[in-house]
Amino acid sequence: MKSALSDFNIEIVTVPKFNVLPPSQAELWSLIDHTVSQHSSTEMQSLNGGGDNSFLPFEVRYQLEVCISRDILNEFNISKEFVVRLAKMASDDISKAREILEYIAEQGTRIYDPMSIFENKEALSFSSKTDIPHYCAYTRKATVTPSTVYFSSPTVETTNRVLRHYARENQDGRFLRVQFTDELSEVCDHLSLFRSG
Numbered sequence: 001m002k003s004a005l006s007d008f009n010i011e012i013v014t015v016p017k018f019n020v021l022p023p024s025q026a027e028l029w030s031l032i033d034h035t036v037s038q039h040s041s042t043e044m045q046s047l048n049g050g051g052d053n054s055f056l057p058f059e060v061r062y063q064l065e066v067c068i069s070r071d072i073l074n075e076f077n078i079s080k081e082f083v084v085r086l087a088k089m090a091s092d093d094i095s096k097a098r099e100i101l102e103y104i105a106e107q108g109t110r111i112y113d114p115m116s117i118f119e120n121k122e123a124l125s126f127s128s129k130t131d132i133p134h135y136c137a138y139t140r141k142a143t144v145t146p147s148t149v150y151f152s153s154p155t156v157e158t159t160n161r162v163l164r165h166y167a168r169e170n171q172d173g174r175f176l177r178v179q180f181t182d183e184l185s186e187v188c189d190h191l192s193l194f195r196s197g
Contacts, residue, residue, distance in 0.1 A: 066105050
């Protein structure tokens, strides 16, 4: 290994002591995931909003996952203050909370201070929904690679018989289009895998 590194003029420095820090879990998941409690009083407290967890509606939670999976937001940078403010915004207006996250996902730029999005005038005035033809619908998508899963914001796609029959379920977010790619983003749709196999 040393000779391979020296071939590329990489200097090797001997370190007398090497500390390994134990891995830590991001605080975010304990704030937004609701766990089943053993005590009914705790459950009643969380229903009344007195618990430690903040409730995010599905479409806001999904869009937050989009931002995290695409490295727009990092789960370790998201504080309790951010989650509480996003949950408050969602309780006032779900579409506004979702759209502010859609805006930053569309920009594609990493945000190191998540609280700054609440001060961004363009993000606050962004609206993603437009009138679409009756034969189209907004669809969520997950792209699966060998190392991770990338979620995408809802996009307009032509519907098929199944989506038209279950239009309400699709609108509620119960449909997810899944696509498989390699790390180089060469698309291999899951349907073509079944046909060739």
